[in-house]
Amino acid sequence: MRKSRYYILFLTISITLFYCKSNKQPVSKQVVSEKTEKETTAPVTAKAQSPFITPEKTIEKMQVEGGFEVKLIAAEPLVSAPVAMQFDDKARMWVVEMTGYMPDTIGTGEDIPNGNIVILEDKNNDGVYDDRKVVIDSLILPRAICLIENGILVAEPTNLWFYEFKNDKVGKKTLVDPKYTEGGNVEHQPNGLFRALDNWIYNAKSDKRYRKRGNKWEIEHTHFRGQWGISQDNYGRLYYNNNSQNLIGDYFPAGLGASNKNQKNVAGYNEKWVANNNVFPLHPTPGVNRGYMKNVLDDSLRLTNFTAAAAPVVYRGDLFGDSYAFNAFVPEPSANLIKRNILAENGYIVKGEQAYKNKEFLASTDERFRPVSLYNGPDGAMYILDMYRGIIQHKTYLTPYLKDQIGKRDLTQPLSAGRIYKVVPKNARARPVMIPSDANELVKLLGHANGWVRDRAQQKLIDGKYNQTVPALRAAIKQAANPLLAIHALWTLEGLNSLKTEEAVAWLGQSDWKFRMQGLAVSPALMTPGSYKQFVSVYNTMVDANDTLAAPYIALAAKTIQPFDTTASRSLLTKLAIKYPNNRYVTDAIISNLQDQEEGFKSEISASLSNPDFLINKQLQRVITTVQGARGNRNPEMLKKEFPKGEALFTSICQTCHGADGAGIKSLAPPLNQSEWVTGNKDKLISIILFGLTGPVKVNGKVYQTPEVSGDMPGIGYDKDMPSEDIAQLLSFIRKSWRNDADKVTTEEVEKTRQKLTGREKAFTENELNGI
Structure with missing residues (x-):
């Protein structure tokens, strides 16, 4: 389908005339550097409605950092409900349209196959996209794509497909992974499909990575990370987050350190890059799921902390200037803003802080502005995908409070909108770099100042099997004038299976x-x-030379030596343990090699490291205790047969935060296994599952609170259609799972508590529950 911009303008104005009941005077398009804190933070009352605003007017509702401007480059009907995208070699955008997401507050028709993959193109090269081509349609809630070789990966729950393409036409379709999104719901399923520096494809809300070698797809287990969206910096470190955390990431190579199933967490992975989770909206934001709770909103009804942090990006372009190098941007769609974080590294440690106090890099007073994903572009700009809709909370967790807010401000309709913007410095001449087919030019682009260009050149050299470039790549890794050229050349050689051992050495x-x-x-x-x-x-030479920075890497890499020489691998681990007994990164990396061998290793080092206070001994003992306890776990298959509805609910709702083993997941939720909240008072447990739990909670003597876990566990009792029998099965399932051995919860007990709590909207606190 091809639409001119004149038709787009006509249709969007028509939509606006139909839906807009009122509108206020727009705020300035740009942030004024002299704007006072008082002007942007003064208490105001919540507006009654949030009108639909035309694409041409929506930028007027935005304030962006001084010296920058926001440009609208695509809007409905050219694009609808965009959630993910990738640029191709011609700077065309391949966009995922999740059209079916939450058509109303009960998700009516969410399973209708109306999602698309579309190609948007700027035909006249004026910077505004004017052509739409649907290349794959009839998808149910598609969520991610990845361009690779002669096609694209497409994530459509529960499957991961590979579609071959020729001249923008779909050819052969291959099922890569039938369990790509096994478990979870639309808010808690894998996504991202991010092709990283190391040539593997990583995901958020997932512990899998993928790689195509020849005609075969490899799938490997890696660390579980993130919730929505994933990015990398110039050195291949992965960045992600969850809905209540600003920015999280990995210090060490993403594919290492996840091989010991007995080890719950590995230091250096899922690390908090930026601990400050404050946000500073421009306007009242009462339309958040827990807006009724204390401290969620401030006195002016503005969100105080992240509650829906979405797909981050580490800016790697060449337009913003040196002060924006190594900056990470994070969208918060529930508060209609985008945060800027400034990062710094010290050895392998990366930490950051928010760029501003009491303001954001970009914020809007338009409540329908929903930035869900950010990207680097071929022109050095930062791109924003805006779903532009009122409802962004899935029905599974939608509170009566938010339903009421949606109704009061008429946020359900329309559903056909969507906008894509780019942020550029004022007066910048942003021109996209087209990726050529010439081998020599591709090698040169590996050293380009724009990270997107470097990545894409590397990928094309590998996808096209440009083996004739190997001599030039070998020369590139030996030069030091352009380190980024050398790094990309190194990984390109790895992707072409041409990197030599002596070169890595x-x-x-x-x-x-x-x-x-x-x-x-x-x-x-x-x-x-x-x-x-x-x-x-x-490796031994490096350890002997006291290369402290290399130590955790060597410990992690020792796992890859094991298949060839267990003695050499174990010797390295022992040497590292004795040298760094109190380094948490080294000790955890060592233990990642030792699945089911933890007790033996502890005995082996006891003569040299007899002090039980050494961190290595403490960490080993922690894992050993976990293993011993797990031996008493109940048979999950038997429980699945006894509580089929309960097991299904656990898999789709609870497992994504509490883990399949019930041990909890770092940054998300505390354990259910042997939790007194699970095995104790039934009324307390039923109350939690119905209306949720907020704030700190003590489990087995340990207090769990933000940022170690999310500060808010949503309830499922807000869904009036959720059968009490199913809730009873869920609670019975977790009360009997793992090492829990409590009696069942009956349907009657759930019904009784539901009736007693009729009219409740708030999540419980620990103090309230202790009064039950």
């Missing part, structure tokens, strides 16, 4: 940490029966 000897770090990251991919001895020798 040479990088291990570099004095510059940025090179040494990449050598450590790439060496596990080169571990073979013929190469491992060289790596073992160099």
Whole structure:
């Protein structure tokens, strides 16, 4: 379908005339540098309605950091409900349209196959997209794509598909993973499909990674990370978050350290890059799911902390200037804003802080502005996908309070909108870099100042099997004038299966940490029966030379030596344990190698490390205790047969935060296994599952609170159609699972509590529950 911009303008004005009942005078398009704090934070009353605003007017509702401007580059009907996208070599946007998401407050018709993958193109090269081509339609809630080789990966729950393309026409369709989104609901299912520096494809809300080798797809287990969206920095470190956390990420290579199922957390992964979760909306934001709760909104009814943090991006473009290098941006759609964080690294440690106090990089007074995903672009700009709709909370967790807010301000309709913007410095001449097919030009682009260009050039060289570039790539990894060129050339060689052991070893000897770090990251991919001895020798030399920065990397990489030489691998681990008994990154990396061997290793090092207060001993004992306790876990298959509805509810709602093992997930939720809240008073447990739990909670003597876990567990009792029998089965299932052995919860007990709590809207606090 092809639409001119004149038709778009006509239709959007028509939509506005139909839906807009009132409108206020728009605020300034730009942030004025002299604007006072008083002007942006003064208490105001909540507006009664949030009118639909035309695409041309919506930017007038935004304030952006001084010196920048926001440009609208696509809008309905050219695009609808965009949630994810990728640029191709021609700077066209392949966009995922999740059209079916929450048509109303009860999700009517959410399973209708009306989602699309569309290509948007700027035909006349004026910076505004004017052509729409639907390439895949009839999808149910599609959520992610990844361009690779001659096609694209498409995530459509529960499947991950690979579609081959020729001249923008779909060819063969291959099922890559039938369980890509196994479990969870639309808010808590894998997404992202991010193709990282190491040539693997990673996901948020997932512990899987994917790679295409020849005609086969490899699927590997990795760390569970994130909720919606995923990004990387110039050195391949992954960044993500969850709905209440600003920014989280990995210090170490994403594919390592996840091999010990007995180990709950590994230091250096899921680390909080930025601990400050405050947000500063421009206007009252009562339309958030827990807006009635204390401290969720301030006195002016504005959100105080992240509650729906979405897909972040580490800015890697070449337009914003040096002060924006190594900055991470995070959208908060429930508060209609985008946050800027400034990051800094010290060795392998990365930490950051918010760029401003009491303001944001970009914020809008339009409540329908819903930035859900951010991207770097081929022109160096930062791109924003805006679902532009009123409802962004899934029905599973939608509170009566928010339903009321949606109704008061008429937020349900329309559903056909969607906008894409880009942020650029004022007067910038942003022109997209087209990715050529010429081999020599592609190698040169590996050193381009724009990270998107470097990534795409690397991917094209690998996808196109440009083996003729190997000599040029070998030369590139030996030069030091452009470190980013060298790094991308290194990983391109790895992707072409042409990186030599001696080349990686040479990088291990570099004095510059940025090179040494990449050598450590790439060496596990080169571990073979013929190469491992060289790596073992160099690793030992590095440990003996007190290379503290390299130590956790070497401990993590020792796992890849095990298949070839268990003695050499164990010797390295022992040496590292004795040298760094109190380094949490090294100790956790060591333990990641030791699944079901933890007790033996503890005995082996006891002579040298007899002090029980050494961190290595404490961490080993913690895992050993977990293993011993797990031996008493109940048979999950038997429980599934006894409580089929309960098991299904647990998988779709609870497991994504509390874990399949009931042990809780870092940054999300505390354990259910052997929790007194689960096995104790039934009325308390029923009350929690019906209306949720907020604030700190003590479980087995330990207090769990933000930021260690999310500060808010949503309830499911707000859904009046949720059968009490199903809730009873869910509670019976968790009261009998793992090492829990409490009696069942009956349907009658659930009904009784529901009736007693009729009219309640608030989540419970621990103090309230203790009064039951």
